[in-house]
Amino acid sequence: MKHNLLSLFFFFACAITTQLLSQRVWAQTASAGMTLDQLKAVKAIKIANLDKDTYFKSGGFILDRYEERPAYVFTYSDGITRKIYLYKIFTAADTKDLGLLAIYQNGKTGEVKPFVIPGASAERGAWDAYIDDLKYVGEKEPGLMSTLTFVLSREMAGLLAGGSAKTDDGGAKKKEEYNFCxxxxxxxxxxxxxxxxxxxxxxxxxxxxxxxxxxxxxxxxxxxxxxxxxxxxxxxxxxxxxxxxxxxxxxxxxxxxxxxxxxxxxxxxxxxxxxxxxxxxxxxxxxxxxxxxxxxxxxxxxxxxxxxxxxxxxxxxxxxxxxxxxxxxxx
Structure with missing residues (x-):
């Protein structure tokens, strides 16, 4: 019973924090509404090296490491190292901001679990899919919900304190920041x-x-x-x-x-x-x-x-x- 209540707490905390974060971030950026098909396509992207691949294009999307930050690292009493990597998601064609990709990695098994967090203007189906992932995927992995909730809460606190991503006058990442190669x-x-x-x-x-x-x-x-x-x-x-x-x-x-x-x-x-x-x-x-x-x-x-x-x-x-x-x- 205690475990179920704790899981339920983390589920609601993560969902509420995500909604607040999305409203705060995407109110500052030139965003596009993520569709359910786009969410599924981003989830299917495979990242070969999470520590080195901080920016790349795949399947019509740009994935760019959020604020150029390294992974959040957690080591619990069970001795397992857990990491959360955050990427901003942009459309490759016009660099419109779609949302965030949070990738959870279990240091013991090497297993990764992607969570695509839609922007505030995303269609309902995309948000439903994200909530389903939190409930049916997040609850099965010990430590996942607590790490994800902490990371999103930390980012939300930074935004409320005045922090933000590197942006142009309208808040959107400029297309000129990409493709220097x-x-x-x-x-x-x-x-x-x-x-x-x-x-x-x-x-x-x-x-x-x-x-x-x-x-x-x-x-x-x-x-x-x-x-x-x-x-x-x-x-x-x-x-x-x-x-x-x-x-x-x-x-x-x-x-x-x-x-x-x-x-x-x-x-x-x-x-x-x-x-x-x-x-x-x-x-x-x-x-x-x-x-x-x-x-x-x-x-x-x-x-x-x-x-x-x-x-x-x-x-x-x-x-x-x-x-x-x-x-x-x-x-």
Whole structure:
């Protein structure tokens, strides 16, 4: 009897907290009403590595780790470590906010249980499905309801205290925050001058970095690698040395070199940081030649050169690195 009352308490506490949290969060964001089919589709998404996969696209959705936070970790007297991971759910097409995905993981069995928490404007069927999950799935796993209730209550308390996610003026995550990446075969310049495909780069690898303040190239360590899956259009710019364009020799110019990335990846131009998709013909980017940055002018721009299913991005200690010898910036 005592166990049943406790389970009932956690069930109602979790349901009420969820409703309050959804109203508070989605009142601040550009949201869309989640449908029951969307809820089922999100529940079916498999995340290979919960600790590393903090952002990716799948099945028409974007999953982005809530507030970029690590998992909530609980260790009860039974010695079992339990974790809760939170992801924001967006539509991939227009980045409308749909809700939250809470994933419970049992450290002993490795079993995971997803709970899709609809936004306040979701259809009734989606909310009914979430409540059913709380009752029929949550109650069967010891410790699940208490951990989930704590996490949602903690987030609600933070919002009431004035905390919020990183948002634009309307509260919604900007679409520009996503898709800062390169195709798998993008050549990253290593410290010894050789190149390696970005898909083969590992954390702690030493690549050639660039110090924007001193304008000097120097080795730098890779601190993080982001891998995203979905459908990504790449933008291309063709570059030619400014010196050759100015000289216009009769011998002819060297073939223009191509830099490809998602449109929002930042590059270094003569006027500062700029998204690749905003770069226009005539602007100047910088390429590494013998350890020095050399000005290259954009001679051609193509908004969509190809479409790929997997893209990669590096974070470095220097904040900038070389792709195909062209200086690109960390996102």
């Amino acid at each position: 390169f195709a798998a075969d993008a050549p990253v310049t290593l410290a010894d001058g050789s190149a390696k495909k970005i898909s083969d780069i590992a954390v702690n690898d030493v690549v050639m970095g660039y110090n924007v303040a001193t304008k000097i190239t120097a080795p730098t360590h890779v601190t993080r690698i982001d891998t995203h899956q979905g459908t990504f259009n790449l933008t291309g710019v063709w570059l030619a040395p400014v010196s050759e364009i100015v000289a216009q020799t009769e011998v002819g110019m060297s073939p223009a070199v191509l830099l490809e990335a998602t449109a929002n990846h930042p590059v270094l131009t003569a006027t500062g940081r700029k998204a690749l998709g905003d770069v226009t013909a005539g602007e100047v980017l910088y390429r590494n030649e013998a350890g020095k940055p050399v000005a290259y002018r954009v001679v051609r721009v193509e908004k969509q050169t190809k479409t790929v299913s997997t893209v990669y991005n590096l974070a470095t200690e220097a904040g900038a690195y070389l792709v195909g010898e062209t200086v690109v910036l960390d996102k």
